[in-house]
Amino acid sequence: EAQVTQNPRYLITVTGKKLTVTCSQNMNHEYMSWYRQDPGLGLRQIYYSMNVEVTDKGDVPEGYKVSRKEKRNFPLILESPSPNQTSLYFCASSWRGWNTGELFFGEGSRLTVL
Amino acid sequence: AQSVTQPDIHITVSEGASLELRCNYSYGATPYLFWYVQSPGQGLQLLLKYFSGDTLVQGIKGFEAEFKRSQSSFNLRKPSVHWSDAAEYFCAVGARSGGGADGLTFGKGTHLIIQP
Numbered sequence: 744e745a746q747v748t749q750n751p752r753y754l755i756t757v758t759g760k761k762l763t764v765t766c767s768q769n770m771n772h773e774y775m776s777w778y779r780q781d782p783g784l785g786l787r788q789i790y791y792s793m794n795v796e797v798t799d800k801g802d803v804p805e806g807y808k809v810s811r812k813e814k815r816n817f818p819l820i821l822e823s824p825s826p827n828q829t830s831l832y833f834c835a836s837s838w839r840g841w842n843t844g845e846l847f848f849g850e851g852s853r854l855t856v857l
Numbered sequence: 858a859q860s861v862t863q864p865d866i867h868i869t870v871s872e873g874a875s876l877e878l879r880c881n882y883s884y885g886a887t888p889y890l891f892w893y894v895q896s897p898g899q900g901l902q903l904l905l906k907y908f909s910g911d912t913l914v915q916g917i918k919g920f921e922a923e924f925k926r927s928q929s930s931f932n933l934r935k936p937s938v939h940w941s942d943a944a945e946y947f948c949a950v951g952a953r954s955g956g957g958a959d960g961l962t963f964g965k966g967t968h969l970i971i972q973p
Contacts, residue, residue, distance in 0.1 A: 778960070785966055786901075788960030788961075848901040848902070850900045
């Protein structure tokens with residue numbers, strides 16, 4: 744089954760404790776992206792990657808890092824989480840950029856930073 | 858930069874009634890336009906998209922949307938809603954420049970409630 748898998752789905756952590764949210768897709772997609780969803784703000788892009796070793800900032804990259812060492816994986820790293828990073832995070836992928844077809848989303852990772 | 862406005866935060870519709878969700882965009886040229894649906898606890902699923910051609914596009918689950926350049930709108934419609942349509946709906950716009958590299962710009966969403 745074609746899917747985008749995120750882990751963990753739910754996480755409560757404390758300020759400053761580094762964490763990684765993993766994202767993996769099994770569709771051999773070149774394009775992957777991270778979004779955060781906040782009430783009243785919709786979805787905002789954090790980072791995206793056009794292919795292995797190619798990443799770039801989205802609209803709200805501050806406080807986040809990403810890496811793309813393998814085509815299937817695109818982890819989101821919070822080096823020193825803060826309460827304003829409490830949010831619902833979505834990973835998404837598509838064949839080669841969102842304009843080549845459907846953008847497939849994971850089920851989301853709800854992060855709470857205390 | 859492009860932007861998307863979904864004027865209605867919440868909409869309540871009776872089951873079996875027709876539905877129209879509004880979406881207005883701001884972009885200098887003809888954009889790429891999308892509607893996504895998010896069911897509770899789920900990720901987003903593509904309902905339909907407009908890239909070019911026929912301005913009335915058909916999607917999954919009986920939805921359709923019409924691109925109106927003169928009104929900068931891309932409203933989503935369904936002739937008869939079902940209780941399972943209760944969800945959050947997002948309109949999104951993408952710029953034709955950038956080759957699909959940068960992200961889609963999403964609206965803030967419309968929460969659809971279905972009354973029995």
